[in-house]
Amino acid sequence: MPEEIVYGKTGFRIRVPMASCTIAAGANEVLQSIQACLESKNLDVEIVPVGCMGLDFIDPWIELTKKGYPSVIYANVTPDMIDQIILEYLDRDYSSAFAFRYENDTDENPIQKLDEMEVWNNQVRWLSGKCGIINPDSIDEYVTVGGYQGLKKCLKQDPDETIEELKKANLRGRGGAGFPTYIKWNICKQQPGEVKYVIANCDEGDPGAFMNRLLAESDPHRILEGLIIAGHTIGANKGFVFVRAEKPLAAKRLLKAAEDAREKGFLGGNIMGSGYCFDIEVFLSAGAFVCGEETAMIAAIQGERANPIQRPPFPAVKGLWDMPTIINNVETLAHVATIMTEGWEKFAALGTEKSKGTKMYCVTGAVQRTGAYEVPVGTPIKKLLYDIAGGPPEGKSIKAVQLGGPSGGCVPADMFDLPMDYDSLQSAGAIMGSGGMVVLDNTNCMVDMARFFLSFTAAESCGKCSAGRIGTRLMYETLKRITNGEGKIDDIELLEEISDVMQKACLCALGRTASNPVLTTFRYFKQEYFDHINNKKCEALVCKALLNYHVDSNKCKGCLVCAKSCPVEAISGQKGTTAKIDLSKCIKCGTCAEICPFDAIQKLPGRVPDESVKVEEDCCK
Amino acid sequence: MQKTIVLPTQRELQMQQDIEAITANATRKDLIQVLQAVQEKYGYLPQESLRLISKNMGVSRSEVYGVATFYHQFRLDPPGQYVIQVCMGTGCHAKGNADNYEHLKVLLGLKGDQTVTQDKVFSIEAARCFGCCSLAPVVAVTDSTGEYRRVYGSVDQKVLKKIIAEHREKAQNQESEPQRETIVCQRK
Numbered sequence: 001m002p003e004e005i006v007y008g009k010t011g012f013r014i015r016v017p018m019a020s021c022t023i024a025a026g027a028n029e030v031l032q033s034i035q036a037c038l039e040s041k042n043l044d045v046e047i048v049p050v051g052c053m054g055l056d057f058i059d060p061w062i063e064l065t066k067k068g069y070p071s072v073i074y075a076n077v078t079p080d081m082i083d084q085i086i087l088e089y090l091d092r093d094y095s096s097a098f099a100f101r102y103e104n105d106t107d108e109n110p111i112q113k114l115d116e117m118e119v120w121n122n123q124v125r126w127l128s129g130k131c132g133i134i135n136p137d138s139i140d141e142y143v144t145v146g147g148y149q150g151l152k153k154c155l156k157q158d159p160d161e162t163i164e165e166l167k168k169a170n171l172r173g174r175g176g177a178g179f180p181t182y183i184k185w186n187i188c189k190q191q192p193g194e195v196k197y198v199i200a201n202c203d204e205g206d207p208g209a210f211m212n213r214l215l216a217e218s219d220p221h222r223i224l225e226g227l228i229i230a231g232h233t234i235g236a237n238k239g240f241v242f243v244r245a246e247k248p249l250a251a252k253r254l255l256k257a258a259e260d261a262r263e264k265g266f267l268g269g270n271i272m273g274s275g276y277c278f279d280i281e282v283f284l285s286a287g288a289f290v291c292g293e294e295t296a297m298i299a300a301i302q303g304e305r306a307n308p309i310q311r312p313p314f315p316a317v318k319g320l321w322d323m324p325t326i327i328n329n330v331e332t333l334a335h336v337a338t339i340m341t342e343g344w345e346k347f348a349a350l351g352t353e354k355s356k357g358t359k360m361y362c363v364t365g366a367v368q369r370t371g372a373y374e375v376p377v378g379t380p381i382k383k384l385l386y387d388i389a390g391g392p393p394e395g396k397s398i399k400a401v402q403l404g405g406p407s408g409g410c411v412p413a414d415m416f417d418l419p420m421d422y423d424s425l426q427s428a429g430a431i432m433g434s435g436g437m438v439v440l441d442n443t444n445c446m447v448d449m450a451r452f453f454l455s456f457t458a459a460e461s462c463g464k465c466s467a468g469r470i471g472t473r474l475m476y477e478t479l480k481r482i483t484n485g486e487g488k489i490d491d492i493e494l495l496e497e498i499s500d501v502m503q504k505a506c507l508c509a510l511g512r513t514a515s516n517p518v519l520t521t522f523r524y525f526k527q528e529y530f531d532h533i534n535n536k537k538c539e540a541l542v543c544k545a546l547l548n549y550h551v552d553s554n555k556c557k558g559c560l561v562c563a564k565s566c567p568v569e570a571i572s573g574q575k576g577t578t579a580k581i582d583l584s585k586c587i588k589c590g591t592c593a594e595i596c597p598f599d600a601i602q603k604l605p606g607r608v609p610d611e612s613v614k615v616e617e618d619c620c621k
Numbered sequence: 622m623q624k625t626i627v628l629p630t631q632r633e634l635q636m637q638q639d640i641e642a643i644t645a646n647a648t649r650k651d652l653i654q655v656l657q658a659v660q661e662k663y664g665y666l667p668q669e670s671l672r673l674i675s676k677n678m679g680v681s682r683s684e685v686y687g688v689a690t691f692y693h694q695f696r697l698d699p700p701g702q703y704v705i706q707v708c709m710g711t712g713c714h715a716k717g718n719a720d721n722y723e724h725l726k727v728l729l730g731l732k733g734d735q736t737v738t739q740d741k742v743f744s745i746e747a748a749r750c751f752g753c754c755s756l757a758p759v760v761a762v763t764d765s766t767g768e769y770r771r772v773y774g775s776v777d778q779k780v781l782k783k784i785i786a787e788h789r790e791k792a793q794n795q796e797s798e799p800q801r802e803t804i805v806c807q808r809k
Binding site: 020021023024025056057059204205206207208209210213214245246247248284285286287288289300301302303304305306362364365366370371402405436438440444449452453456462567587589590591594 | 651688692710711713719751773
């Protein structure tokens with residue numbers, strides 16, 4: 001890392017991560033506290049707002065770097081810790097620190113280095129290496145760390161050479177399907193005509209995935225560089241970045257990046273003196289999951305309802321305003337920029353025979369260290385979940401991992417040796433998708449998860465093709481019936497039949513893959529379906545119709561705190577005697593169990609006869 | 622025969638001007654941006670605004686309505702002063718945000734399909750993933766125009782009560798200027 005990036009002008013830098021995740025964890029308050037502290041101590045320190053480095057479990061973190069001192073990262077910082085941290089750091093006392101950042105950081109009082117930590121040294125940070133180090137709002141810092149070198153090289157060479165390099169690198173699309181990037185670009189390049197478009201897909205509608213947001217907020221110029229290279233290669237003069245409105249900070253950073261790039265001559269007319277003209281527009285999506293489908297995204301940019309249309313013709317032939325268009329995920333584009341700068345050989349040395357390079361995954365749910373991690377394609381699930389993410393929290397066990405969002409599937413714990421590449425995951429019924437991994441433990445019900453995903457796809461189905469519109473709705477209704485304890489054994493066959501029809505008849509991938517969550521839970525957790533249908537039992541105690549709250553008379557002291565907290569006045573009793581829950585009134589909200597000081601109220605499986613609580617979930621507009 | 626002419630109210634005239642300004646130079650492809658601008662101004666899309674957009678842009682009303690109802694971002698009904706968005710992403714669902722949604726309804730006294738409280742201070746929405754999955758379960762509070770936005774992580778009943786109390790108080794002392802993008806932390 002160049003010295004001017006590490007130490008800055010003043011020789012003392014404090015890095016504060018300003019990304020959505022760290023801000024939500026309190027980085028703003030920390031920043032204010034640092035400013036106040038520096039002012040009172042009259043220190044000449046440069047505060048650098050950086051992006052997120054993916055270690056979400058230490059949010060908000062800060063990093064202190066002074067010439068002659070090591071780079072030290074402090075974890076889970078709160079505003080009142082700042083004074084202490086700065087004093088200790090200047091005293092060379094690192095006892096409260098998290099880690100030294102760089103390998104060559106040494107000191108008389110050494111602590112663990114980031115590179116010695118499992119969470120770090122099992123990763124290959126090919127793409128995200130600069131995230132959390134450089135200031136995303138500064139184009140100069142990006143240029144200093146080698147930015148826009150790839151573009152410079154591509155502008156000098158023939159577009160065919162660029163495609164040839166991508167072919168050698170064997171880069172496959174990181175949006176989910178894994179289509180080779182060079183083929184897509186080549187098709188589009190060969191189309192006749194002057195007007196072509198490129199679109200960067202930063203829509204990231206998959207719940208549970210945030211690597212695109214992280215990249216856009218932490219290293220936005222890398223995405224732009226990839227986009228400009230794409231434009232140059234296929235011969236387009238106009239590009240779009242399609243960002244979700246729910247992620248306003250990512251849009252803001254990309255807008256700022258585009259402005260700066262224009263000013264420095266990386267965008268606009270005659271880029272870097274090559275005579276090539278290209279400009280971009282940041283499009284704020286109004287929010288629809290179906291926009292992940294290429295043709296739907298095109299309709300959205302045209303200002304229409306995001307309805308997908310029949311393919312072929314593929315957008316590479318006939319896309320935006322009927323012109324040849326390529327759409328690439330921002331992660332793919334960032335890979336292109338990095339490959340062009342670092343060389344395809346280094347990229348191709350990573351990954352497996354069929355899929356090269358690295359992929360970012362977002363690990364959330366029941367693990368100790370949640371975050372976004374980058375590993376070579378083909379890394380076993382186990383390594384990611386246990387070595388990097390630290391396995392389940394104490395007292396819990398991992399039951400399954402949900403991969404690929406609503407189009408993906410659940411992989412059970414006994415299959416965690418499975419390497420994560422496009423083909424292995426497909427054979428297990430899941431997909432790589434954008435890379436979201438939600439880890440489920442024994443407090444998660446698999447039937448409920450399937451119901452949740454179908455409620456999502458039913459609400460998000462655009463309604464154009466009957467198979468998608470009716471199929472998702474029908475599956476959702478059936479699953480809702482099962483989780484409400486009203487399922488019949490025929491329902492399983494019904495669900496299988498609908499899945500089959502939808503896979504064959506749906507217009508777009510949203511519909512064709514909507515049944516994946518159901519099919520994989522059938523495949524690996526069929527017993528849970530039988531439990532719900534035949535025994536009216538939900539082992540994980542999630543499905544509200546199949547559980548009851550019960551007061552343990554041995555533990556209850558009769559304080560009646562529960563009775564006061566109950567929103568529907570279902571609990572009665574006298575002081576000093578065991579409280580009683582009127583099950584016909586109880587709405588199973590769990591308030592009493594949470595508030596009880598003696599843990600006397602428990603959830604028990606089973607249902608009360610002649611009474612069923614229907615859990616309505618209305619995500620649909 | 623007597624003819625009655627209904628004069629436009631001050632509000633309608635103002636809206637005409639606003640929409641005129643927003644739709645100036647807008648073409649068919651800008652429809653989504655136009656709707657976004659109108660929602661930013663009013664907090665929702667009033668029926669009258671849809672008519673004006675359609676008239677000014679020369680796009681049929683059904684088409685405007687079709688786009689406005691397709692995307693999640695657009696609301697056709699006035700929201701409360703503060704909109705509480707409960708994330709319904711996978712990570713948040715696995716950590717029990719559906720329960721939080723139910724609690725919130727109970728705490729705000731909302732029944733059935735109701736989403737706006739009687740005093741119009743709060744409305745609730747089930748939102749899509751905010752990308753803060755590591756803080757799951759997550760709830761965000763925005764004002765109706767999206768100018769103010771706070772994200773709360775690791776939400777449970779206590780936090781929900783705090784959120785409601787805090788914002789109810791804020792709604793009462795409305796004279797204080799809204800802060801921009803202040804985000805707060807709640808960590809376990």
